[in-house]
Amino acid sequence: MAEFKHLVLVKFKEEVVVEDVLKEMEKLVSEMDIVKSFVWGQDIESLEMLRQGFTHAFLMTFEKKDDFTAFASHPNHVEFSAKFSTVIEKAVLLDFPVVTVKSPA
């Protein structure tokens, strides 16, 4: 069965201290074994025209879709999401089974 990814692109509100949000996000993920991997990044390269205001990408990987579903509905995640929605100006979410074309040797 394919791995499943939860991808979130955001633009934070200007007054937000991003480091604080990241700490909460790291705490959430570290407490939940169901999250297999979690990486994120802040865009440093794309032209504004191409990134359209989005500044950060968050990418979680799960063993399977059921694990993502369990994570998404978990009280800790629901609580975090409610808070998170107040600190962002905009976001795009995509959730998808992973198709691997090339993986590291």
Added chain:
Amino acid sequence: MAEFKHLVLVKFKEEVVVEDVLKEMEKLVSEMDIVKSFVWGQDIESLEMLRQGFTHAFLMTFEKKDDFTAFASHPNHVEFSAKFSTVIEKAVLLDFPVVTVKSPA
């Protein structure tokens, strides 16, 4: 040095045969050793409100930022991108050094 990711979210134009575009993308990536890994996915889960019309995510990983820079300016990629821009309705690109919070055991 951190790995570097090139993330592309798109909505394809309605008449486009996505499989054909994917084949070209796979060809491009398979010909360039500089691309360390490449995965993609089609959203099957997010609410339309959350995914905002975007349907596909493409995610390439490079050993380092310089490799991404070399990839981005490579004639094969430039040629592909020019074509690619004609088949999409909209896109967001983010390019970022990877911060790993949690990696698979």
